[in-house]
Amino acid sequence: xxxxxxxxxxxxxxxxxxxxxxxxxxxxxxxxxxxxxxxxxxxxxxxxxxxxxxxxxxxxxxxxxxxxxxxxxxxxxxxxxxxxxxxxxxxxxxxxxxxxxxxxxxxxxxxxxxxxxxxxxxxxxxxxxxxxxxxxxxxxxxxxxxxxxxxxxxxxxxxxxxxxxxxxxxxxxxxxxxxxxxxxxxxxxxxxxxxxxxxxxxxxxxxxxxxxxxxxxxxxxxxxxxxxxxxxxxxxxxxxxxxxxxxxxxxxxxxxxxxxxxx
Amino acid sequence: xxxxxxxxxxxxxxxxxxxxxxxxxxxxxxxxxxxxxxxxxxxxxxxxxxxxxxxxxxxxxxxxxxxxxxxxxxxxxxxxxxxxxxxxxxxxxxxxxxxxxxxxxxxxxxxxxxxxxxxxxxxxxxxxxxxxxxxxxxxxxxxxxxxxxxxxxxxxxxxxxxxxxxxxxxxxxxxxxxxxxxxxxxxxxxxxxxxxxxxxxxxxxxxxxxxxxxxxxxxxxxxxxxxxxxxxxxxxxxxxxxxxxxxxxxxxxxxxxxxxxxxxxxxxxxxx
Numbered sequence: 001x002x003x004x005x006x007x008x009x010x011x012x013x014x015x016x017x018x019x020x021x022x023x024x025x026x027x028x029x030x031x032x033x034x035x036x037x038x039x040x041x042x043x044x045x046x047x048x049x050x051x052x053x054x055x056x057x058x059x060x061x062x063x064x065x066x067x068x069x070x071x072x073x074x075x076x077x078x079x080x081x082x083x084x085x086x087x088x089x090x091x092x093x094x095x096x097x098x099x100x101x102x103x104x105x106x107x108x109x110x111x112x113x114x115x116x117x118x119x120x121x122x123x124x125x126x127x128x129x130x131x132x133x134x135x136x137x138x139x140x141x142x143x144x145x146x147x148x149x150x151x152x153x154x155x156x157x158x159x160x161x162x163x164x165x166x167x168x169x170x171x172x173x174x175x176x177x178x179x180x181x182x183x184x185x186x187x188x189x190x191x192x193x194x195x196x197x198x199x200x201x202x203x204x205x206x207x208x209x210x211x212x213x214x215x216x217x218x219x220x221x222x223x224x225x226x227x228x229x230x231x232x233x234x235x236x237x238x239x240x241x242x243x244x245x246x247x248x249x250x251x252x253x254x255x256x257x258x259x260x261x262x263x
Numbered sequence: 264x265x266x267x268x269x270x271x272x273x274x275x276x277x278x279x280x281x282x283x284x285x286x287x288x289x290x291x292x293x294x295x296x297x298x299x300x301x302x303x304x305x306x307x308x309x310x311x312x313x314x315x316x317x318x319x320x321x322x323x324x325x326x327x328x329x330x331x332x333x334x335x336x337x338x339x340x341x342x343x344x345x346x347x348x349x350x351x352x353x354x355x356x357x358x359x360x361x362x363x364x365x366x367x368x369x370x371x372x373x374x375x376x377x378x379x380x381x382x383x384x385x386x387x388x389x390x391x392x393x394x395x396x397x398x399x400x401x402x403x404x405x406x407x408x409x410x411x412x413x414x415x416x417x418x419x420x421x422x423x424x425x426x427x428x429x430x431x432x433x434x435x436x437x438x439x440x441x442x443x444x445x446x447x448x449x450x451x452x453x454x455x456x457x458x459x460x461x462x463x464x465x466x467x468x469x470x471x472x473x474x475x476x477x478x479x480x481x482x483x484x485x486x487x488x489x490x491x492x493x494x495x496x497x498x499x500x501x502x503x504x505x506x507x508x509x510x511x512x513x514x515x516x517x518x519x520x521x522x523x524x525x526x527x528x529x530x531x532x533x534x535x
Contacts, residue, residue, distance in 0.1 A: 133356050
């Protein structure tokens with residue numbers, strides 16, 4: 001009996017703890033948005049962070065996009081061939097990328113490359129009292145440090161996802177057309193005919209924007225909330241990657257359910 | 264203690280209590296800091312000195328009592344008023360807390376760029392002057408990671424005084440420095456205070472260094488002010504606590520052991 005009560009108590013404690021943290025994170029997001037005025041007026045603060053989160057993530061995004069596209073080319077051809085419709089390879093590659101793989105894989109890579117870096121940086125700034133020092137200098141760290149990083153992530157993510165998809169399409173072309181020998185004309189023309197701007201591309205962009213908001217929010221919050229110790233910062237970095245990856249996959253399911261109901 | 268006219272005090276701490284959750288840190292602290300003086304708050308690690316600085320800077324609110332800076336109760340200021348007050352205060356953190364993503368130059372220029380509309384050419388002159396005052400003009404384009412501990416502390420000092428504050432607070436300015444750097448920092452604290460016409464509060468446990476340079480000393484232990492006076496009075500003091508502290512003796516009223524059960528009984532109990 002005692003063990004059961006203890007189990008229930010622990011379960012309840014976990015649940016209220018998680019809800020409390022979610023509420024805290026939501027208030028933090030609200031505060032970040034309220035204090036965004038300065039960094040949006042002084043946009044150079046954001047561009048600097050876009051360089052660190054976006055531009056420096058380019059290599060991993062482009063190379064991964066290329067490989068994912070090449071694999072799609074191989075796998076897609078193998079399957080389509082059986083039904084004699086290998087000329088639709090371009091459609092398959094493009095739709096998989098702009099609807100799903102572009103936003104999701106780019107989001108996952110972004111979380112582990114840029115999200116973890118943001119968390120570690122903010123966590124260390126807190127641990128070394130840089131945020132406290134800034135506050136003592138009458139400069140609000142949320143407006144000066146947190147908000148620029150948040151907006152940089154939100155802006156970078158859709159761009160990275162778009163570049164991932166473009167690179168993927170190119171990879172599919174390399175394998176499908178150049179290597180296997182699918183007809184180049186039908187590869188591109190079928191793709192052009194089947195990919196709808198609003199239905200496919202715009203929905204993909206919306207997805208990547210949502211993932212960008214989620215990852216940036218989690219990354220800045222975990223960094224700001226990290227206990228000011230070495231273990232605290234390393235734990236927060238891990239949590240950023242785990243939580244944002246799971247959020248991306250869960251959000252992707254929800255968004256897909258709304259966007260593509262087969263209607 | 265000589266009676267001081269109220270207007271002479273820049274900082275007044277009146278019967279301040281402070282607790283983190285249930286742990287009582289400050290228990291009724293009273294002290295006054297006179298304008299223009301360099302005042303040390305001394306005591307063992309963990310006696311509440313840094314907490315006191317944070318209360319004066321408005322980073323924490325007292326659970327009871329009042330902290331006044333320039334006649335204004337810090338805990339009753341709203342966000343904008345507090346930030347306006349902080350523009351006139353500087354705080355040197357224990358390890359400098361320089362912004363690691365900016366060069367020394369940008370660190371010193373930070374507050375000027377955030378709080379003033381000065382043209383970049385003027386900021387340039389001011390930054391070099393501030394760095395010159397701490398002897399590090401030549402290091403202006405180094406990053407904080409390239410500086411030694413003493414140099415980082417000096418750059419932080421230049422940053423702290425960037426807007427010529429009326430009150431400068433130092434949190435353990437001597438911690439972890441070699442004797443030469445310690446002397447340099449001590450001299451700088453005195454010189455900057457006098458040339459800026461500022462008031463300084465130094466929180467430290469480095470007795471010898473601090474007694475050399477300050478005008479007045481408060482001794483804290485376990486959350487209360489146990490004694491205060493000018494350095495010579497404290498050197499000559501025969502209070503056991505002060506004597507032990509000033510002379511760094513291991514034997515005295517301050518316990519070496521963290522409170523524990525009887526030693527022999529504890530060992531027996533663990534073997535059983």
